[in-house]
Amino acid sequence: MSVGGQKAQWEQGFADTLTAAIRGKAKPVGSLGRLEELALQIGLVTRKPKPVLGAAEVLVFAGDHGLTAEGVTAYPSAVTREIAKLVLAGTAGINICARAAGAGVVLVDAGMIEALPPHASLIDRRIGRGTRNARREPAMTLEECAGALEEGHGLDAYLDEKNAGIVVFGEIGIGNTSAAALVGHVLTGIDLATLVGPGAGLDPAGVAHKLRVLSETVERAAIAIDDPRSRALEALRQFAGFEMVMMVGAMMAAAEARRIVIVDGFIVTAAALAALALAPAARSNFVFAHCSAEPGHRALLDHIGAKPLFDLQMRLGEGTGAALAIPLVRAAELMLREMADLPGQHPK
Template identity: 40%
Template sequence: MRTFNILPTDKDMRQAIQQKIDNLNKPKGSLGMLEDLAMQISLIQHTFTPTLSHPCHLLLGADHGIEHEGVSVSPRDVTWQQMLNFANGGGGVNLFCRQHGFDLSIIDMGVDHDLSACPQITNRKIAWGTSNFLHAAAMTEEQFNLCIETAVQLVDECKEKECNIICLGEMGIANTSPSSIWMSLFGQIPLEECIGAGAGLNNEGISHKYKVLKAAVDLYLENNRNTPLNAIRYFGGFEMVGAIGAMLRAAELHMVILVDGFIMTACMLAASQLYPNVLDYAVFGHCGDENGHKRLLLLMNAKPILLLGMRLGEGTGALCAYPIIESAIRMINEMNDFDRAHITKYF
């Protein structure tokens, strides 16, 4: 795997930024999370006047070999069908990107279907879905490295458009399974507490999913040294490893990273296992309704912006949070301070 140079944000600026925020004509701390977001983005961009430029959304799609074990209520055909739906502009991700002015890219990282005839979908197919990690690693080292390098190129293309805030979404039936395993391994949480209904499993389905994933984890631990890199490669999907690579490259380039629901939060947790400083660049859009998402966020001391009961994926929850981020930037740049407003500072 390539090496990333991810520096922590410059905390030496914190006091001066805080002073600017506190001098805005408002009671101290009265704009709550908006003040926290303004601080974080100012630190990321190393400026007292942060901006949001050409927001981009990368929607990464791929299939998972573990789907063959019946761990999802949805069949894998839904992955490619939804990818075509996104390409035609009919998904939730499409409407929110249109609403908030995001440049949407739809990328086939490993869908088990030929999508090459659709010009709206960028073909970066690593393989026709991952291997079934119930029996062996989901991907080879070569495939893992190709995922990371592909993601780096995708982020670099966004940067060339002068993008400084990037959102990541996913489409991949059964990708809650590797997410749950990463949550368990990285968070040292019992696996049964990390498994939820995904796209709609009933209690019997959840029990079956646990048995399959437990067997897969047992096989992995018997035959592999349990390191973050090994766990990511053994269980991850191409779209998930791609998201990790994109997060790491975006942090390296001092971009704001908008994190979506359970899957993308698991990817950020995995990325932080490799490079802890990546969390300085992460803005968590929402806490979703998937079992375990709240605990995932707590593992990173993350404070989500929204709590809307969402669990769609695609990046939709993060996109919905964007206007709040925009408000934070407007606050620090456009709000008068006490002197310019000729208001007596009373604290």
């Protein structure tokens, strides 16, 4: 038998053993519903029947977008930095949700227009002072895109230091729902009209204007690449923010390190699409936390075939929805490790 065949045989045997262990817990078979599916996923990712995931960490990536010059947002780019300051102060929405879930929070400056002073909860990985206006030219150069991916991959060393087996990815970046819609459209073929929504608060006229601008942006880029990996890289270069590209690199690295990756809303899901195009095996690590109220999110989730854990009509971003999924991941972890078995009963 080939090495690949031996690996597949071992994996199937381990999956069968893990499934039997979950069925044999002190409960009616299937009575914990999606939690049992989550437990199986955690066991398969860690390759341990009694996993110890360690700490939970939230990485909030911040970056500004040149496309905001086209009037596609309800707020100016300066708001990105103001929200980032609140994250560092511990008073932003993500700080509240992370505290409730027992997780740490760190802000990664991937490319805001104006840098922040040094702070204990700030990781400075700035690629540039925001991206270029994607309606007029590519958002970033090939070198900048590659640099953002590399910097994101390198952040896994921070997760090692924190002994973090659970990672939440969040974002801050005025204009990044436009970037996410563009990336999502190119990678899935879903109509822009389905993916373009109000973002941080556009009225119907604003949404219509946003759709026109993004349609022109797609025409300007004229991406005609069939290879999924190359297409993803070009979509990121043409449309994404530095925070999105850096997140893609960090997602890929976290999956390689067998961490549980909790995916937040619309923007993070668009980044996850790109990560999966570049590293399809990462799919087994991804837990999709919730369905955002941003209209296009459901379409992206359906395309991936993802079943979010809950739907609370949230649309703040920052990783808030994903942070609230941490207790569910913890419960599934502890079910594998600490829940009693029914003596002598392991239903098949």
